[in-house]
Amino acid sequence: MSNSQVSDLLRQAGLRLTAPRERILQSLLEAGAPLTQEQIAERLGASAPNKTTIYRTLMSLAGKGLVHRAYLGERTWHFEPAHHCSQHQCHPHFTCTRCRKTRCMTQVKAPLLALPKGYRLERQSIRIEGVCSACTARK
Numbered sequence: 001m002s003n004s005q006v007s008d009l010l011r012q013a014g015l016r017l018t019a020p021r022e023r024i025l026q027s028l029l030e031a032g033a034p035l036t037q038e039q040i041a042e043r044l045g046a047s048a049p050n051k052t053t054i055y056r057t058l059m060s061l062a063g064k065g066l067v068h069r070a071y072l073g074e075r076t077w078h079f080e081p082a083h084h085c086s087q088h089q090c091h092p093h094f095t096c097t098r099c100r101k102t103r104c105m106t107q108v109k110a111p112l113l114a115l116p117k118g119y120r121l122e123r124q125s126i127r128i129e130g131v132c133s134a135c136t137a138r139k
């Protein structure tokens, strides 16, 4: 994802371009996996904005629907880009039972499940467990 694509996303969402917004959105787009605030700071290295700025930036990105919390069922909040998701469905997540890494399966499309009468679906997200391609190759 190039820097101009990142600034396009921000502009389309009506957000002013700031260095933290661009850098944080870019690192989430490049990660291919949901990240905690600490992991975002790690990826940005020594020049990472402080914790408060990271948190506020994530909230402003989330407020415009560019980013959202990943539905991982974990206590720590993980954030990820939302451009592959719809209002009713978040892309599936795959957790490897060997290396324990969780990856975004944005290329996998699942049909919305039919619920019993009287139930209304607000959001569907699917978690998959298995062995990832790297661990499969390693045997």
Ligand SMILES: [Zn+2]
Binding pocket: 068, 081, 082, 084, 085, 089, 090, 091
């Ligand atoms: Zn999503």
Ligand SMILES: [Zn+2]
Binding pocket: 096, 097, 098, 099, 100, 101, 131, 132, 133, 134, 135, 136
């Ligand atoms: Zn693995």
Ligand SMILES: [Zn+2]
Binding pocket: 033, 034, 070, 080, 091, 092, 093, 103, 104, 105
């Ligand atoms: Zn994801």
